[in-house]
Amino acid sequence: MILGKEQIEDSNQENLSRHKKNHEFISDQINNAEEVIKKLIDFQVAIPSWALGTGGTRFGRFPGGGEPRSLEEKIEDIGLLHALNGSSGAISLHIPWDIPEDSDVIKNLAAQHGLRFDAMNSNTFQDQPDQKLSYKFGSMQHVDKAVRKQAVDHNIEVIKYGKELGSKSLTVWLSDGSTFPGQLNFRKAFLNTLESLREVYAALPPDWKMFVEYKAYEPNFYSTTVGDWGQSLLYTSKLGPQAYTLVDLGHHLPNANIEQIVALLLMEGKLAGFHFNDSKYGDDDLTVGSIKPYQLFLIFNELVEGMDARNMNHANDLAWMIDASHNVKDPLEDLLQSVEAIMIAYAQSLILERKKLVEAQNNNDVVTAQEILQKAFRTDVRAIVAEARLRAGGALNPLSVFRNEKVRENLIKERGSKTTATGL
8 A cells, every 4th residue: 555645645634733833832931943853864764574464472472454465565664754754764674584586676666656675684583384493492602503594594694685775784592592501601601692793794795784682581581692782792802893892772671771881882882773562560561662762862962972982973883773673563553553663762862952951960960950851852853854754745633644544454455354474
């Protein structure tokens, strides 16, 4: 299904008068409103190819109908999102779930929808039907050199697909670890993993980046071989200047200070970017900003401060991507909500009175520092975000258009009610 520009414009006309009032009101209170809008227009959040179908847990999965049956239909769905919000202009592919049969055709199709290909994602946490050796006891950490080589070869294959599609980065997430004490030797597991990552790193094109993602636990519950940001930073520091640490907001132990982690990685020039989601207990993969919106804002506060300190381009120098599991929501509606939450947090961090914050920090004025942060967080910037969408050709209210145009109902008519997209 393709949404026509006239459908979005008709909806915008119905809401334009109220939007103008809201936009004028908030713009009068913000000194840099135009600058914020320009940065919001440039800011794009990549959509992962595996997040376009209904997610699930080990207890079950409940597909909602109309899910994309192929990579082509996944690109079509992301095109829908991008048409609605103007901020979903990239797709992140997972291999082997979404192998392009003809890279030129897929690349051209994505371009027709205004999409580029973001980071490529490998998979050594599952055994595939035609796989010779099992990853039951790990992949890059495995005691068997042949298993490690299989994992390395797969990642190099993923790079090949990425080169064909115009991607510039590879994300490596390893579920390697142990479930019981004594199951493996921590030092040997680290060294085996480092050796394997070095082989993949050697295969990177000179203009590519490698993102090493970490996770505290799951599916292994005693140890994880890339378990936290320190371990990931250790790997990437040993690998070289093309290796960076990727932060997934759900991959931490409870109450971890993610904003501090972000600040230090950025300071060291080793922050790759983000997998955005939200969580209550662990890696819940919930809608961005649905549980901890203040934490999301605080993270963006550190990002903006750190990127500006290094003269970085907000839109291009870090990788921005959603990684969520839509177990009970319509996946496309959830993704619209997630992108909106990201843009709101980014906008709030851009309006923060940073000079006053620095002055309060230098004076050890804790109360004023808190007031400055919370003033920005409590400012309703939705009209600013909507204005950026409007100027980018998107909808003032993407979710409303999605429902009023009966997008899900039409997708079910086109694809059927029993389709199940690839992914977890």
